[in-house]
Amino acid sequence: MNTEPPVAPQRLRRRPRLSTAVVEDLVNSIVMGTYPIGTALPPENILCDIYDVSRTVVREATTALTEKGLVVSQQGRGTIVRDSRAWNMLDPMILSALFQGEDGLRYLDNLSEVRSLLESAMAAKAAANAAPESLTELTAQIEKLEELVSMPSAYVHEDLKFHDIIMRMSGDRLSKAIIDGIQSEALRTHGYSGKLSVAHVRATQEAHRKVYEAIAAGDPDGAARAMREHISGSWEKRRAQPRG
Secondary structure (H helix, E strand, O other): OOOOOOHHHHHHHHHHHHHHHHHHHHHHHHHOOOOOOOOEOOOHHHHHHHHOOOHHHHHHHHHHHHHOOOEEEEOOOEEEEOOHHHOOOOOHHHHHHHHHOOOHHHHHHHHHHHHHHHHHHHHHHHHHHOOHHHHHHHHHHHHHHHHOOOOHHHHHHHHHHHHHHHHHHHOOHHHHHHHHHHHHHHOOOHHHHOOOOHHHHHHHHHHHHHHHHHHHOOOHHHHHHHHHHHHHHHHHHHHOOOOO
């Protein structure tokens, strides 16, 4: 017979979600400057009142913030917001807050630069090391994209797959992980995704075709150049769009 009280498993299920919500709000507050660098977060009892949670939840949240490099506990001063150079800039919550903040466009520019550097190098590796089965997959994808040029919303999803295939072909798992991690948060912001027109998609497809042809021809330099021009050119178009 099970004598375990039913409340315990409920607490175990609820606490992580509650703690995560508190962490996310505090991350946003720190990144947005509500709690400036060098200042202390409100005391534990005040945070309990602000979020209507227990001390346990607040302590879990503080531990998470410490692991993200956002705060440090100092005896006699409390929980202090650290300089941004100490922050884990690849943390999903921090990235999300940065992209949506006042300086979000600057960070999106930086992402475009990172993508241009890493993906052009990966395109070169893909061209140099393309296996027949991988090239067959890439060929099928470029043909699928061609069929979707008049449907921008459907094209976007397959566009990501096109880049994913090339990154996998390169064998550069670390660069792929960096791009996937950063871009997954950027895609949540309208400022990065933009509103694609058929004309924009058509130009994107032409750029994709150049990348594909260089890889298929086994031309690393051409593939790198085509990918670099594609990423920078596409971002310039999206960047120029009005921002809401």
